[in-house]
Amino acid sequence: MADNKYAAYICSGCGIGDAMKVPQLEAIAKKEGKMAIVKSHPFLCNAEGVQTIRDDIANEAVTHVCIAACSRRSKTEAFQFDGVAMSRANLREGVLWVVAAGKDHDEVRQEMAADYVRMGCAELKKMTQPAGNVKESSSKRILVVGGGMSGMTAALEIAETGYEAVLVEKTGALGGMTAQLWKRQPFKEPYAAAQETGVAEMAAKIAANPKIKLHLNSTIAETSGAPGRFVIHIAQESGTVTEETVGAIVQATGFTTYDMAKLPELGGGQPNVVDQAGLEALAKTANGGAIKRADGKEVKSVVFVQCAGQRDDTGTHLSYCSGHCCGTSIKQANYFKDQNPDIDTAIVYQDLRVPGMGEDFYRGAQEKGVTFTKGKASKVTGGDSCSVTFKDLILDEENTIAADLVVLATGQVPNAGVDLEAWNPVVTAADGGDAAAKVARDEMKTISILNLNYRQGPDMPQFKHGFADSHFICFPYETRRTGIYAAGPVRRPMDILQATDDATGAALKAIQAVESVAVGRAAHPRSGDLSFPTARLEGCTQCKRCTVECPFGAIDEDERRFPVFNEERCRRCGTCMGACPVRVISFENYSCDTVGSQVKAVEVPEEDEEKPRILVLACENDAYPALDMAGMARLTHSAFVRVIPVRCLGSVNTIWITDALNAGYDGVMMMGCKKGDDYQCHFVKGSELAHYRMSKIGDTLTQLGLEPERVQTQEVAITDNARVVKLINDYVAELEKLGPSPMKGFG
Amino acid sequence: MTTANQSAIERYRNNFLKEVEANVEEGHMVKMCMQCGVCAGSCPLGNAWEHSPQKIFMMIRAGKRDEVLGSDSMFMCTSCYNCIVRCPRQLPITHIMHGLANYAHRLNLAPKGQPTRDFATLFWNNAIKKGRVNELTLTLRHYFRGGLVSGIKEALGMQSIGLGLFLAKRLNPMEIFGGHGVKDLKGFHAIIAKAKEIEDRKKGFTA
Numbered sequence: 001m002a003d004n005k006y007a008a009y010i011c012s013g014c015g016i017g018d019a020m021k022v023p024q025l026e027a028i029a030k031k032e033g034k035m036a037i038v039k040s041h042p043f044l045c046n047a048e049g050v051q052t053i054r055d056d057i058a059n060e061a062v063t064h065v066c067i068a069a070c071s072r073r074s075k076t077e078a079f080q081f082d083g084v085a086m087s088r089a090n091l092r093e094g095v096l097w098v099v100a101a102g103k104d105h106d107e108v109r110q111e112m113a114a115d116y117v118r119m120g121c122a123e124l125k126k127m128t129q130p131a132g133n134v135k136e137s138s139s140k141r142i143l144v145v146g147g148g149m150s151g152m153t154a155a156l157e158i159a160e161t162g163y164e165a166v167l168v169e170k171t172g173a174l175g176g177m178t179a180q181l182w183k184r185q186p187f188k189e190p191y192a193a194a195q196e197t198g199v200a201e202m203a204a205k206i207a208a209n210p211k212i213k214l215h216l217n218s219t220i221a222e223t224s225g226a227p228g229r230f231v232i233h234i235a236q237e238s239g240t241v242t243e244e245t246v247g248a249i250v251q252a253t254g255f256t257t258y259d260m261a262k263l264p265e266l267g268g269g270q271p272n273v274v275d276q277a278g279l280e281a282l283a284k285t286a287n288g289g290a291i292k293r294a295d296g297k298e299v300k301s302v303v304f305v306q307c308a309g310q311r312d313d314t315g316t317h318l319s320y321c322s323g324h325c326c327g328t329s330i331k332q333a334n335y336f337k338d339q340n341p342d343i344d345t346a347i348v349y350q351d352l353r354v355p356g357m358g359e360d361f362y363r364g365a366q367e368k369g370v371t372f373t374k375g376k377a378s379k380v381t382g383g384d385s386c387s388v389t390f391k392d393l394i395l396d397e398e399n400t401i402a403a404d405l406v407v408l409a410t411g412q413v414p415n416a417g418v419d420l421e422a423w424n425p426v427v428t429a430a431d432g433g434d435a436a437a438k439v440a441r442d443e444m445k446t447i448s449i450l451n452l453n454y455r456q457g458p459d460m461p462q463f464k465h466g467f468a469d470s471h472f473i474c475f476p477y478e479t480r481r482t483g484i485y486a487a488g489p490v491r492r493p494m495d496i497l498q499a500t501d502d503a504t505g506a507a508l509k510a511i512q513a514v515e516s517v518a519v520g521r522a523a524h525p526r527s528g529d530l531s532f533p534t535a536r537l538e539g540c541t542q543c544k545r546c547t548v549e550c551p552f553g554a555i556d557e558d559e560r561r562f563p564v565f566n567e568e569r570c571r572r573c574g575t576c577m578g579a580c581p582v583r584v585i586s587f588e589n590y591s592c593d594t595v596g597s598q599v600k601a602v603e604v605p606e607e608d609e610e611k612p613r614i615l616v617l618a619c620e621n622d623a624y625p626a627l628d629m630a631g632m633a634r635l636t637h638s639a640f641v642r643v644i645p646v647r648c649l650g651s652v653n654t655i656w657i658t659d660a661l662n663a664g665y666d667g668v669m670m671m672g673c674k675k676g677d678d679y680q681c682h683f684v685k686g687s688e689l690a691h692y693r694m695s696k697i698g699d700t701l702t703q704l705g706l707e708p709e710r711v712q713t714q715e716v717a718i719t720d721n722a723r724v725v726k727l728i729n730d731y732v733a734e735l736e737k738l739g740p741s742p743m744k745g746f747g
Numbered sequence: 748m749t750t751a752n753q754s755a756i757e758r759y760r761n762n763f764l765k766e767v768e769a770n771v772e773e774g775h776m777v778k779m780c781m782q783c784g785v786c787a788g789s790c791p792l793g794n795a796w797e798h799s800p801q802k803i804f805m806m807i808r809a810g811k812r813d814e815v816l817g818s819d820s821m822f823m824c825t826s827c828y829n830c831i832v833r834c835p836r837q838l839p840i841t842h843i844m845h846g847l848a849n850y851a852h853r854l855n856l857a858p859k860g861q862p863t864r865d866f867a868t869l870f871w872n873n874a875i876k877k878g879r880v881n882e883l884t885l886t887l888r889h890y891f892r893g894g895l896v897s898g899i900k901e902a903l904g905m906q907s908i909g910l911g912l913f914l915a916k917r918l919n920p921m922e923i924f925g926g927h928g929v930k931d932l933k934g935f936h937a938i939i940a941k942a943k944e945i946e947d948r949k950k951g952f953t954a
Contacts, residue, residue: 301760346759352781363836366779369761371808374782394782394805401759 006124007037007062008117009053011044011069016091019101020113025068028114032601033121037062044069045078057084064127066120068113071628072645085129085589089120090628090643097631098725099639108611108639115602115642122601128588132530133520133567138228139247140514141166142507145220145449146415148176149496150252150488152202153503154510158250159211163511166244167206168215168234174206175199176254178496182283182335185327187497191360193338194331197496215242223249224453226554226568227483228517247514248483250506251460251468253449255412255489258318263309266408270382271295273406275308276328283335290339293405295384301344301403302336303388304329305377308408311350320465322411324495327358329409330365337368346371346401348390356497375399380406412493416468416486417449417459424457450484456553460484464677467492473680477502477509478524480552480684482569483517485509522572525621525682526647531587532567533576539584546576546585551650551685573683574651578690583655592653595644599656602642604664607740612640612666614732617652620645621682622718623671629721637725638732641669649673649713650686654697657711661704664744667735670694671716671724680717687715705742709734763810770950772846773839780804786830786840796820800830800840803847816856821848822863853952865892875939878929883922 008029012022022040029038037056041049044067056062067079068089079086091113099109140163144155147169158165169176175197178184183194206212221235227248234242260268260275267273272293274282282291290298306326309317326349333345347370354362366372377390386406392399423444429437445451448458460481461469468486469479476492477485487506488499513523522529535546542561554569555576563576577585583592595617605611618624624645630637646652649672660668672687674680681687691713698708714727767774780801787799798806798820806815821844830840848864851857857864866889873885890905891898902909912918929935946952 303759342761344760362781363779366781369764369778371759371761371764371778372782373759373805373808392805392809394802395809395811399758399809 003061004064005037005060005062006033006035006064006066006121007039007053007056007060008033008035008066008068008121009044009049010038010040010117011042011049011067011091012040013043013045014070014092014096016069016096016113017042019096019106020091020110024110025113025117028117029066029068029121032118033066034125035066035121036060045075050078053079053081057081063129064124066117066124068117068120071624071631073625073628083129085124085127087120087124087127089116091116093628093631094643095639097634098627098637100636105639111603111605111611112639112642118601118603119598119642119644122597123594126591126593126597130529130531130588133532135228135518135520135568138514138518139230139245140164140518141244141246142510142514143168143230143232143244143246143249144252145249146176146252146254146488146490147171147174147214147216148252148254148488148499149178149199150254150490150499150503150506151176151250152199152206153500154250154252154487154507155206155212156202156209157504157507158511159209161507161511163211163514165212166215166232166246167212168218168220170217170219172217174203174214174216177277180277180284181280183331184496185324185331185358186361187357191357192364194334213244218242220449220451222453223450226517226566227513227523228568230483247517248510249450249485250503250510251449251484251486251490252488252503252506253415253417253468253490255414255493258309258410258413260309260408260410262317263408263410265379266305266308266377267380267382267386267406268408270380270386272384272386272404273380273382273408275408275410276325276332279332279335279405279407283332286339288339291336297384297404299336299343299404302333302346302405302407303386303401303403304333304345304347304407304409305380305388305390306347306349306352306409308377308410310409310411318411318413318465320411320493321353322493323353323355323498324493325409325411326353327355327361327495329407330354330358330361330370332407333365333370334368337365337370341369344371344403345369346373346403348373348375348377348388348401350374350376350393355495380408382406412489414465414467414490415449416462416466416490417447418444418457419466420457420459420461427457452481454481454553455547455556460486463491471682471684473678474682475524477506482523482552482554482571483510483513485513517568520567522570524571526572529572531572531589532570533565533572533574533585533587535563535565535580536584537562539582541582543581545579545581549579549650549685549689550576551683571683573648573686574646575648575683575686575689578649578651578653578686578693580653583653590647590651592655595646595653595656596659598644599659599665600663602663602665604744607744610740612732612735612740613664614638614641614728614735615656615660615665615668616641616643616671616728617646617649617656617668618643618671619649619673619681619687619716620647622673622680623716623720623724625718626671626716626720626724629718630725633721635722635725637728640732641728648681648683648686649690650681650683652690652693654693657697661701661706661710661741661743664741666738666741667710667712667731669727669731670711670713671727672713674715674717707738709738710741758810759808760810763812763815764807766812767807767847767850771843771850773842774846776838777804777807777843779836780838781836783835785833785835786838789829789833791827791829792823792825796823800844803844804838813856815847816851816854817858818851819858819861819864821845821851822857822861824848850950853950875936876928877926878932878935879927881922881926883918883920884926887923 029035064085066087070092071090072088095113144151144167155165155167179199184197217237218234221233225231230246232244336343374393375390379389389400430441460479468490471478485506487503516523547555556564675688694713787801824844890901
């Protein structure tokens with residue numbers, strides 16, 4: 001550490017110099033911050049200003065730089081110095097723009113700026129610039145699980161981008177569900193007629209591509225390791241097991257159609273009532289000729305029943321819409337109309353949903369005379385003459401249509417493997433020696449797709465309705481298993497065109513993952529982050545909180561129950577760091593110390609000065625930008641707050657709260673992302689965990705003689721710039737009513 | 748086979764739709780309705796209709812021939828064109844309504860005594876006689892459509908307006924004897940006869 005040299009650069013541009021006493025800030029950086037070099041500049045981010053810093057790095061051997069200027073989110077290209085640790089004191093968005101203008105506020109503004117300089121210097125002292133952990137032998141091959149449309153597309157995209165793909169398909173042929181179709185919905189101009197599926201051409205391309213290694217009749221027996229070093233045991237039907245090493249995984253295991261037998265009221269199981277897959281089979285047999293029923297009779301009239309066993313609000317069937325079925329029924333009605341325009345085709349729908357260019361296809365079918373009727377079917381009977389009874393929602397009456405054939409549009413059920421929420425209690429019971437649980441566990445394991453040997457379970461977590469995990473709102477391909485991407489209908493219901501787009505996206509994400517992991521960078525969402533968590537195991541109490549709370553299953557346990565960090569699986573959110581009760585987990589540039597020292601660096605005024613201090617721990621993904629944007633919009637808030645950005649609210653360690661309250665802060669406010677089912681947390685569970693942890697500290701506060709209101713947790717979205725200002729001002733007003741913290745003066 | 752099954756067989760088939768397409772002005776656009784209901788919501792007289800255009804189109808597709816052709820809804824259209832302007836599928840709804848009314852009238856399935864239907868008939872018969880409308884005979888025929896007593900009552904009710912028109916030389920009592928016609932009345936009648944012949948041929952009427 002003897003070689004560390006610290007320097008602070010204070011910008012007086014953008015009006016900072018007019019509103020604040022820069023020489024005083026310089027003095028603070030020098031004297032209190034103990035910076036070896038302190039300089040100010042009227043325009044720090046211009047070429048000359050940046051050059052000053054570069055020269056000091058080159059000539060004065062500066063290793064740590066504190067920039068007291070604009071927000072850390074601004075001018076990131078100008079202030080980028082390789083190999084140098086850097087902290088940013090936010091004087092512009094954080095002080096100048098949010099503190100009310102005018103002489104009356106000069107004092108509090110200057111105090112705020114001084115504190116941010118102190119904090120910037122204090123943080124810098126505790127930081128080390130991470131070098132990154134380059135892994136020469138990291139694999140860049142990508143495993144694709146599932147050989148349907150999504151899987152084939154992913155494999156081809158991977159190969160065409162120049163990477164090697166390993167494609168594993170359970171059956172003996174490629175094509176999956178698409179191969180079962182007679183034709184597919186139109187995906188090219190003019191979107192008027194059904195098109196060939198193209199499965200045979202794709203399969204031939206895959207067979208001919210030397211970059212794709214194909215395993216047919218195969219399943220995954222075991223997946224171990226981490227991104228860049230996954231070891232896959234591929235079991236063939238014959239019993240032979242092949243081992244492949246890959247860097248990332250695309251899971252494109254598709255869907256199964258909802259079982260018609262569960263719909264007896266809609267004629268499921270009765271003769272001449274088929275599902276959409278059943279009709280495809282009849283159309284394939286007809287091969288362009290007249291479509292015949294199973295009993296050989298030519299179909300002269302057909303009724304399609306949409307939403308069969310879907311969008312069900314009784315809880316019996318699928319509650320969601322599968323998205324493709326309206327388009328599929330339109331396509332299948334076309335099969336009949338194209339062959340013989342006199343065949344009567346009726347589609348009974350509740351809401352016709354044809355995403356993308358499907359509207360043109362819908363119009364095309366109307367032109368051909370397909371009858372569309374808005375209604376809800378209540379009863380279907382099969383037999384020689386089938387009938388569909390439904391409520392016509394336009395005419396508001398019960399009606400019955402007779403037909404030779406009825407087609408039920410049943411939905412997509414994802415093939416997502418084991419549901420971890422059901423799995424975990426069974427495994428806990430089995431580990432405890434429960435014989436029945438052991439049997440249940442082994443049975444559950446048979447449907448597993450990836451057979452991961454992670455401590456968190458054999459498949460990726462499931463999102464709503466049993467679909468494979470997805471950061472649905474912000475990053476659809478991301479799952480909670482780093483380097484494993486779900487694509488196609490296993491992720492959400494979709495049609496072929498959407499599935500091919502989805503597979504292409506997932507393939508690109510997988511490529512990003514293998515490239516990032518090879519140089520030790522985080523892939524997502526802290527793309528490019530070279531830091532990773534380390535634990536001082538001599539201080540560890542084996543409490544397992546980090547392993548349990550890590551949202552990404554990045555931490556395993558060794559035989560002695562110590563955590564084993566898999567750097568390649570880590571997203572660098574710091575949830576483990578926030579969880580650790582003994583504070584042994586840290587990053588080189590983000591730790592209990594980097595934040596703790598900032599908390600302590602703030603000068604807390606005496607009780608009689610009537611200047612409260614409020615610590616705001618703001619998530620850097622949404623809350624901190626919202627605060628910055630409040631500044632940009634020149635919305636003003638109290639100058640009594642001191643904001644520290646955190647990687648995720650999940651990384652907030654309670655020691656920071658304790659430190660702040662001990663130091664005499666009057667309150668602590670945490671701002672994180674929306675939690676719950678529609679979470680917006682970049683790290684999925686971080687915000688939720690923080691709320692949970694904070695719900696537990698109320699008693700502790702009361703014991704200390706503090707009001708529970710002194711610690712608050714808020715959900716903030718990136719668009720909430722006006723709201724954050726109100727939250728802060730309301731909180732300051734609330735704390736002023738509460739009076740100064742009784743802890744003041746003891747720190 | 749029961750009657751219920753019999754009627755089910757005819758339901759939601761293309762037969763009535765095809766009839767409408769062949770015989771009703773712009774009838775080929777009926778199948779393009781996507782049941783959004785904007786026409787029904789836009790109609791200023793919507794409350795007065797038994798069936799909105801949206802419903803009429805659905806009834807055609809559901810094969811409800813008697814209900815559609817017996818409906819008086821088409822006669823309620825005031826040709827404000829709100830629905831045409833707003834229809835996202837560009838259906839010429841007003842024209843279809845008039846087409847349907849005309850078709851129902853010619854088949855004599857339209858409701859008897861429907862005022863719009865009656866007045867339109869009166870107007871047409873009056874106009875083609877001399878090639879121009881005879882206002883005096885048209886109004887008198889209209890007043891006396893319900894019989895002598897109600898006709899006298901209605902005419903007396905309008906007498907001050909009639910007197911005013913007469914004094915302003917806007918009403919000639921001599922018109923009651925047939926009135927004046929267009930210059931080439933024979934030619935006019937030939938045009939009408941030819942037009943009717945063409946229309947009948949197109950719409951499949953033999954008479």
